[in-house]
Amino acid sequence: MSFDIDIVFRYGPLLLSGLWTTVYVCALASLLAVAAGLAAALLYGLPFRAVKLLCRAYIEIMRGTPILILLFILYYGGPSAGLTLEAETVGIVGLGFYGGGYFAEIFRAGFQSIPPGQIEAARMLGIPRPAIVARIQIPQMLTLIIPPSTNQVIILTKESALLSIITVAELTKNTTQMVNETFAVVEPYVAVALLYWLIIEGIALAGGALERRFSRAS
Amino acid sequence: MSEEAESGTMEGKPVVLVEGLHKRFGATHVLKGIDLAVEKSQVVCVIGPSGSGKSTLLRCMAFLDRYDEGRVFIENRLLGYRETDGELTRDSERNIDSVRSVIGMVFQHYNLWPHMTALGNVTEALRVVRKLGRREAEHIGMEMLGKVGLNDKAHDHPARLSGGQQQRTAIARALAIRPHVMFFDEPTSALDPELVGEVLQVMQELASEGMTMVVVTHEMGFAAHVADEVVFMDDGEVVERGSPDDIFKRPRSDRLREFLDTWRSRAI
Ligand SMILES: Nc1ncnc2c1ncn2[C@@H]1O[C@H](COP(=O)(O)OP(=O)(O)O)[C@@H](O)[C@H]1O
Ligand SMILES: [Mg+2]
Numbered sequence: 001m002s003f004d005i006d007i008v009f010r011y012g013p014l015l016l017s018g019l020w021t022t023v024y025v026c027a028l029a030s031l032l033a034v035a036a037g038l039a040a041a042l043l044y045g046l047p048f049r050a051v052k053l054l055c056r057a058y059i060e061i062m063r064g065t066p067i068l069i070l071l072f073i074l075y076y077g078g079p080s081a082g083l084t085l086e087a088e089t090v091g092i093v094g095l096g097f098y099g100g101g102y103f104a105e106i107f108r109a110g111f112q113s114i115p116p117g118q119i120e121a122a123r124m125l126g127i128p129r130p131a132i133v134a135r136i137q138i139p140q141m142l143t144l145i146i147p148p149s150t151n152q153v154i155i156l157t158k159e160s161a162l163l164s165i166i167t168v169a170e171l172t173k174n175t176t177q178m179v180n181e182t183f184a185v186v187e188p189y190v191a192v193a194l195l196y197w198l199i200i201e202g203i204a205l206a207g208g209a210l211e212r213r214f215s216r217a218s
Numbered sequence: 219m220s221e222e223a224e225s226g227t228m229e230g231k232p233v234v235l236v237e238g239l240h241k242r243f244g245a246t247h248v249l250k251g252i253d254l255a256v257e258k259s260q261v262v263c264v265i266g267p268s269g270s271g272k273s274t275l276l277r278c279m280a281f282l283d284r285y286d287e288g289r290v291f292i293e294n295r296l297l298g299y300r301e302t303d304g305e306l307t308r309d310s311e312r313n314i315d316s317v318r319s320v321i322g323m324v325f326q327h328y329n330l331w332p333h334m335t336a337l338g339n340v341t342e343a344l345r346v347v348r349k350l351g352r353r354e355a356e357h358i359g360m361e362m363l364g365k366v367g368l369n370d371k372a373h374d375h376p377a378r379l380s381g382g383q384q385q386r387t388a389i390a391r392a393l394a395i396r397p398h399v400m401f402f403d404e405p406t407s408a409l410d411p412e413l414v415g416e417v418l419q420v421m422q423e424l425a426s427e428g429m430t431m432v433v434v435t436h437e438m439g440f441a442a443h444v445a446d447e448v449v450f451m452d453d454g455e456v457v458e459r460g461s462p463d464d465i466f467k468r469p470r471s472d473r474l475r476e477f478l479d480t481w482r483s484r485a486i
Binding site for chain 2: 115117118120121122123124125126127128129131135136139140
């Protein structure tokens with residue numbers, strides 16, 4: 001069996017366009033996941049039972065449901081609830097809130113690692129809550145949360161292959177198109193595996209660099 | 219006590235006024251009606267056996283713990299609650315911050331922020347709360363560190379400081395916002411014996427400069443020499459209060475006598 005490199009070059013533009021879509025969809029979804037996770041973790045720390053329960057429910061639903069089902073509900077169920085979103089938007093929102101459930105737990109563990117006395121000292125000095133979070137809590141938990149966060153972004157990126165099922169023209173979807181048009185199998189899938197590996201390696205390197213930077217700082 | 223509160227505009231009003239304070243943790247009744255008045259430049263030392271409610275009292279006086287009944291006034295402003303027709307409702311975070319902005323608090327375990335230098339700890343509130351520029355904040359910060367004898371440690375992180383140095387940094391941090399009253403919760407209890415003196419000395423200097431202070435302590439020598447009033451607590455109540463001489467030389471209650479005996483036998 002031979003590897004026809006020419007097909008890969010012929011379909012280069014399609015693959016690169018898919019790569020770009022995967023990268024920005026995953027980047028936006030990761031940002032959303034971090035924001036949603038941070039918000040859930042912060043709300044969870046408030047002394048209101050209803051809020052706590054709501055956060056718990058969010059985390060449990062996100063962690064207890066396959067991502068594909070969440071995407072189907074949003075994409076196919078959305079319109080019946082008056083919510084018609086483009087496939088790409090569904091992908092970003094779905095992956096984002098899904099990842100948020102995991103980031104919430106990462107941040108919660110991070111916040112728990114800070115002795116409460118440090119927060120009380122800050123409150124006694126009149127330091128406002130947002131500044132306590134941004135300047136006292138988060139800087140101290142970075143070394144703790146960066147490794148699992150990197151991991152979470154990697155998982156999210158790999159899960160993004162599922163967006164092909166709801167017609168997002170990302171890397172996997174475009175690869176499938178290439179398979180359908182050329183009847184070649186090995187070349188497209190080897191090429192796409194390499195491209196995914198590149199993205200993931202990039203994320204891992206970035207995470208490692210951040211980790212080194214902040215472990216030196218503390 | 220309540221007459222004083224009502225005529226609060228008169229001279230010599232207490233900086234801290236506690237009236238009929240009750241605190242429960244679930245079924246545990248921890249504070250059972252505490253009254254306390256701290257006048258300007260007064261040093262009040264609170265002593266008592268472990269578990270008697272001293273920390274809880276101080277924390278309620280700073281509203282780090284919410285109290286269930288009674289009132290805490292800081293410079294005549296009710297702390298933690300708003301009162302309408304005798305009903306207390308929880309005050310907004312902003313008002314609470316505003317009322318307690320005149321309190322400086324020093325904790326048993328220092329509670330420094332380990333990712334910042336000593337100077338960073340001291341200047342944080344100046345920068346974030348008072349919004350001073352770096353230069354100005356650091357100028358004040360160095361002045362405060364100088365006050366506690368730590369000029370040369372300004373750029374060290376807490377992990378590189380001894381316990382005594384950490385606690386002095388914590389005192390400098392509290393002083394930076396120019397509090398009108400300082401609360402100390404067993405500031406030397408976590409320290410190795412040889413480091414206690416340097417912290418007590420800083421506190422004594424503060425007292426002699428006229429700082430109003432409430433000090434929960436097991437350092438009877440400090441209480442005897444520095445306090446204007448000593449308050450003896452046991453089981454959530456103030457059992458006895460008076461001058462250091464009254465408390466240490468002429469205890470009236472069995473409970474205080476017993477406490478002092480235990481303390482003396484332990485100190486020998
Ligand atoms: N957060 C809390 N939850 C439940 N019980 C508490 C809490 N804080 C203190 N207590 C109880 O209140 C009592 C008084 O504690 P504390 O004020 O720390 O005493 P002290 O400072 O005099 O040693 C103790 O019985 C303690 O177990
Ligand atoms: Mg205590």
